[in-house]
Each structure stands twice: as C-alpha cells, then as structure tokens.
Amino acid sequence: xxxxxxxxxxxxxxxxxxxxxxxxxxxxxxxxxxxxxxxxxxxxxxxxxxxxxxxxxxxxxxxxxxxxxxxxxxxxxxxxxxxxxxxxxxxxxxxxxxxxxxxxxxxxxxxxxxxxxxxxxxxxxxxxxxxxxxxxxxxxxxxxxxxxxxxxxxxxxxxxxxxxxxxxxxxx
Amino acid sequence: xxxxxxxxxxxxxxxxxxxxxxxxxxxxxxxxxxxxxxxxxxxxxxxxxxxxxxxxxxxxxxxxxxxxxxxxxxxxxxxxxxxxxxxxxxxxxxxxxxxxxxxxxxxxxxxxxxxxxxxxxxxxxxxxxxxxxxxxxxxxxxxxxxxxxx
Numbered sequence: 001x002x003x004x005x006x007x008x009x010x011x012x013x014x015x016x017x018x019x020x021x022x023x024x025x026x027x028x029x030x031x032x033x034x035x036x037x038x039x040x041x042x043x044x045x046x047x048x049x050x051x052x053x054x055x056x057x058x059x060x061x062x063x064x065x066x067x068x069x070x071x072x073x074x075x076x077x078x079x080x081x082x083x084x085x086x087x088x089x090x091x092x093x094x095x096x097x098x099x100x101x102x103x104x105x106x107x108x109x110x111x112x113x114x115x116x117x118x119x120x121x122x123x124x125x126x127x128x129x130x131x132x133x134x135x136x137x138x139x140x141x142x143x144x145x146x147x148x149x150x151x152x153x154x155x156x157x158x159x160x161x162x163x164x165x166x167x168x169x170x171x172x
Numbered sequence: 173x174x175x176x177x178x179x180x181x182x183x184x185x186x187x188x189x190x191x192x193x194x195x196x197x198x199x200x201x202x203x204x205x206x207x208x209x210x211x212x213x214x215x216x217x218x219x220x221x222x223x224x225x226x227x228x229x230x231x232x233x234x235x236x237x238x239x240x241x242x243x244x245x246x247x248x249x250x251x252x253x254x255x256x257x258x259x260x261x262x263x264x265x266x267x268x269x270x271x272x273x274x275x276x277x278x279x280x281x282x283x284x285x286x287x288x289x290x291x292x293x294x295x296x297x298x299x300x301x302x303x304x305x306x307x308x309x310x311x312x313x314x315x316x317x318x319x320x321x322x
Contacts, residue, residue: 048208052200056216060301063223067308130274131205131283139210140289144258144268147289151254151296158247158300165307 004044011037025070032062049135176230186228193221204290205283211293218294219302231309240310243303250295257285257292 011034018030035058042051081089121138131137139147177183201214225234261269268285275282 049210049213052209052213053216056213056220060216060220060223060305063220063227064305064308067305126277129270129283129286130277131286132277133205133207133210135208136205136210136286136290137283140205140286140293141268141270141284144289147293148254148258148268151251151293154297154300155247155251158304161304162307165310 004041007037007040007044011041025066028062028065028069031065032058035061049133176232178228182228186224190221190224190228193224194218197221201290201294202280202287205286206278206280211290212297214290215294215297215299216301219298219305222302223305226305226309231306235306238302240303240306243299243306246295247299247303250292250297250299253292253295254289257288260285 014030014033014037018027018034021027021030035054039051039054039058042048042054121142122134125134125137125142126132129137129141131141197214197217197220199214200209200217201211204210204214222234222238225237258268260271261267263269264271270284270286272284272288274284277283281287
C-alpha cells in the first residue's frame, strides 16, 4: 500500500507543476507523467486491462496535445489570481473535501467485495460467456449497452473534431 | 521541394519497429477475451503505429497507405458492425444476447460475440483516433500559411 501513496503524492506534485510551469511543452510532459503514474496505480491495483488502455491513450493524447499546441503559435496568457478568488477556491475545496470524507466513511473497506451483482458476475462469467478475461465478458456481454454508449460518445467527439478542423466546405 | 519527415536514423528504425507495434496491437486485439487488453487498447495501439509512420515519414507518404476517406469509411463500418452484432441478439431473444456458440474456454475462437465485438470496437476506436490525429496534422493555423507565403 505504501507504493500507492508514494505514486499518488508524486502525481499530485507533478499535476501542480503542470499548471504552474510557464513552458507549454514541459507542461504537457508533466501531464503525461501524471497519466503514467495513473497507469502504474492501475497495475498495482491488479487491473491490467485499465493499465494497458490508460498507457496507450496517454501516449496518444500526449502526441495530439503536442501536435495541437506546440509550434502553432497560440499565445499563452497567465493571469494572476486575485485574493478573493483564492479565498473562495480554498473555501470550496475545504467544504468539498469535508463532505467527501463524510461520504467515504460510509463506503465498505478498500478492496472488500460486497456487491451482490459483482459476485454474480465473477461466479458465472466464464460459464455463461466462455470468455476467460472477465473484463471483456462484462463490458461486451453483460454490459453491452454501456459499451454501445461509449462508442457513440467516441463517434460524436470524432465528428466534432473533424467539423471544427475540416478544410472543405468552410464559408470564408 | 524539401524532404518530408524526420532524419534518416528515425526512418530506418521506424521501418523496423512499426510492424512490431502493429503486430502487438493485433495480438492485444485478438486475445481480448482471453488476456488483458481488448478492442479499445488494440485499436489505440494500431492507430499509434500509423501515427508513428506519419511522424517519421511526413503525412503524405502515410496517407498514401491509408487515406482520409478510407479512415472515415472504416470507422463507420466499425460502428455499423457493433450495431449489427447487437441486433444479432434478436435471433435468440433480446438485444446483445450472446447467440453464437461459446466454444471451450482459453480457445482463440471462443466466447461467441465478444471477439466480434472487440473487432468492431477496434475498427471504430483505431480509425476514429487516427482520423483526429490526421485532422490535426493536416490542419494549419492561418498565421502559419501567412508565414509560408512571405
């Protein structure tokens, strides 16, 4: 458990760095480091499916971010935060963390399988679907609807990007 | 016209590595129902192998292998295939029913529709993400055009 906390603290430090660094490229690389830390976290929590997906998506989004920002001459504006905004932000985070702590106390202990539905899936997945990777069995068989929705979201986002960036049919 | 892409070293190494990345993506994709991975991760890895080509050789030579129109057709095919597999369930009863034979566990051709679903998601995700990258690679800011004309 100690390594999880170490990685988590490093991720928070790097995330703060990503916001504060002036240089755009360094900021994007810091963002990539956060994603790599998340991938390691998934691996340590024994979720290799998520770790692989997180790793490759992080690499892709890093490339896309670099392509979209660096060298295009988009100016960066940094504004100094006023004191009132800062106070409001700190207050909001304090309230949010307090309520979150209250909610977390109600949850079952970390890693303790309690869910009725989940134990059912674990018991019957191989028998009913024939897939030995239980994650694939759940996302593509038991919860096919969710994956369909996810595919629709991806389709819509791709259409959105292409509509913004297209060259033909644009009114000058 | 000046040579597109990166230096000779990058091009030579890309020629060796790109096929390995592609093969690894296919492995992750086809074994999605047996080992960690699946359509999404495999699709992203295969899209990354094409992005690797674009980055090393410049967009023209990579687009000759896989044009923009082909990418959009592939993505739509993936979406339609996923819907088709879902509708196939009506043969046995309801939406998304696993109607195909399950086979033995740990076989490559087992688990009914899950493998087909993985392939459909691979087509969709790989083509979709690659088309986003292609759009960004082709897109130029108006300021850039002006700089080249000067």
